Amino acid sequence: MAQDNAFFNHPTVKWIEHRLPIFSFLDHSLGSQYPTPKNLSYWWNFGSLAGFMLVVMIISGVVLAMNYTPHVDLAFNSVERIMRDVNYGWLIRYIHSNGASMFFIVVYIHMFRGLYYGSYKPPREILWWLGVVILLLMMATAFMGYVLPWGQMSFWGATVITNLFSAIPLVGEKIVTLLWGGFSVDNPTLNRFFSLHFLLPFVIAGVVVLHIWALHIHGSNNPLGIDAKGPQDKIAFHPYYTIKDAFGIAVFLIFFSFFVFFAPDFFGEPDNYIPANPLVTPAHIVPEWYFLPYYAVLRSFTFDILFIEAKLAGVLAMFGSILILFVLPWLDTSRVRSGRFRPVFRIFFVLFILACIGLGYAGSQPAEGWVLRIGQVCTLWYFLHFLVILPLLGWFERPKPLPISISQMVLGGGRMAGAAAAKPMEKA
C-alpha cells in the first residue's frame, strides 16, 4: 500500500500533491502509511468512537442551534417546537441529548482502557494530559448544554453548580457574578452558556488534533504494553484498523439507536420537561449521570478540615479528582504498562472501578444516612488508589514476565525467554 498506487499516480492528485500534499498527509495520519501495533483489541476502538461522537454532536448541535432561541421566555418553547414542528427535529434533538451520554460512555471506557493498559506511561504523558484536557472541556460543554432547554433541572443544576465557585476564598462571589452575568441565574447566564456551548466543541476538536498528533509520535500502546520491536510487530492503519473501526462504529450505532428510538428519555430527568421556575425548587436536584461520581465526591465533605470549610474542601476534592489524573504518570511507579502482567494491580483496578460505580450511585441519591457513608468511603478509596496504592504497587508488586515481542505473542510462539522475564520491558 505504498504511495505508488493508482490513486497517487492520478494526474489530478499529483497536481494537488505537488502544491498541497494533503493526500499523503492523510495517508500518513490515518491511512496506509501509519503503522499500528498488530495486536490491538476491541478496547482500542473507543478512541475512534469518541472522535465519531464529537462529529455527531457538532453536526446535530449546529442544526439544533438553527431552531433554538436562547432567551429565558422562549428557550423551553423553542425546544418543544423542535420536538413537534421541525421536520425530524425530534430525531435531531434525541440524537444530541442521548449523544451526550454516548460520548461520555465512550470516553470513560477509553479512559479506563488507558488506565488498565498503562497508556499514560512514558513516552505518552502529554498524550494523556491532552486527553484529560478534552475531558474537562467536555464536562464544561455538557454542563452548559444541559442548561439550554431551560427546564427545571437546567435552571437548578446551573444554580447549584455555578454556586460552587462561591466557595473559593476572596474572589468566589465575584466569579459567580461573572458566570451569571448578574446576581442570579437568568437571561444573561443562558445567553453566555449558549455562546460557550457553541464554541467549546470546536476547542475540543482542536485539542483532539493535538491528541492525535501526540499519539502519532510513538504510536498506539497495545494490550501487551511493550514497544514494537520492528516492522513485523506493526500493520498499516488502513485498511486493517479503518475497517475494524468502521465495524465498531456500526455496532455502537445499534446501541446508540436503541436509546434514540426506543428509550429517548432514559438518561433524562422528568423534571426537565417542566419549564424553569426560579420560585419552585425541585425536591431532588441531580446532575446528569456522567457527573454523579464527582457530585458524590463534592457532597462527601460534610465536615471542615482544619481551617478549610466543608464546602470548599468538597469543591477542591471534586476538581482534584480530575486534576489528579495530570500527575498520574508519576504516581504510578511501575514500569510495566499493561495490567495483564500486573497481578496485584489488576485486583486494585477492579476495586477502583467499583469505587467509581459506588460514587456514581451515591451521587444519584440524597446525601444522607448510609448512602453518604458509601460516598465517603468511595471518595477515600478513589484518592487512596492514586496517592497511595499506585505509588506503592510499583515497589512491592512482582510483575509477571513480559513477552519478548508483539509478534512472538500474537503468533503464539511460546511464552517468553526467561532472561527477559523479570526485566521491566522495553527500553534499557
Next chain:
Amino acid sequence: MRMRSLVLAGAVSLGLVGSALAAGAPTPPAQKWSFDGMFGTYDRAALQRGFQVYKEVCSACHAMSQIRFRDLGGGHGGAHDPLIGLGFTEEEVKAIAAEYKVMDGPNDQGEMFERTARPADRLKKPFANEQAARAANNGAYPLDLSLIIDARKDGANYVYGLMIGYKAAPADMKMGDGMNYNEWFAGHQIAMVQPLNDDQVTYSDGTKATVPQMATDVVTFLAWASEPNMEHRKALGVKVMMFLVLFSGLLYAVKRKVWANLH
C-alpha cells in the same frame, strides 16, 4: 419506558434505589398501555375519547399550550399524517376549531378582534394568565398538561393513579382547607377536586364512561400530547435497527476478509 422500568426493577432488586422510592411519593400500580414497548402505538379510539374527556372536563381549568388544533389531525403544514394525529380528518379538525373563538389583531384600525379559531391556532386556554387561574382555583394553579406525562416519573401510571386515587381521607389525617385526599399524590393532599365521575361524559362510540375507562382514555391522549411523534420515532427506529444489524454484519465480514491475509 418499559426499558427504563426494567432497568429500574433490576436496580431495585439489587437494593440500589430502595431508599429513593421510599423517600418520594407512593408508586401507583403499573397499567398496560397501548403505547408501551418498542412496537406500541396510540389506540386511536382511546385518543379521540381522551380528547373528549380533556375537552369536556379538564380544559375547564387546564391549558395545553403546546397543542394546536391541526395537531389533532396530524397536520403539519397542511399535510395530514395518520401516524401523528388522533385520527381526525381535516374537515373534523376544522369543525373542532370552529367551536372556539380566539382573540386576534390588531387589525388595520389598530383594534383587537375576536374571530373563529382555525386549525393553526393553539387550544384555547381557560385562563388569561397564572394569576387569573389561581384566583379562580382557591390559590392553586392548574398546570399546563401538554407535557405532563413526560414531566412525571412513570408519567402515564402516575396520572392514571391520580385520576382513580380519590378516597375518603383516613380519620386520623388532618386535611387542609379545600384539599382532597388522593392515594397516589405526594403527601396525599391535592387541591384538585376529583375530576372524573362515572358517566361524566357520553362517548359517541357507545363505550361506557366509567372512571377507569375515562382515566385510561385521557392518559392515552395526554401521552400523545407529550410526544405526538412517538409512532414515527418507533417506526423509523425499527428500520434503522434492521439496517444497522445488516450493515454491521457486512462490515464484520469485510473485516474478516481484510484481516485474513495477515500473519
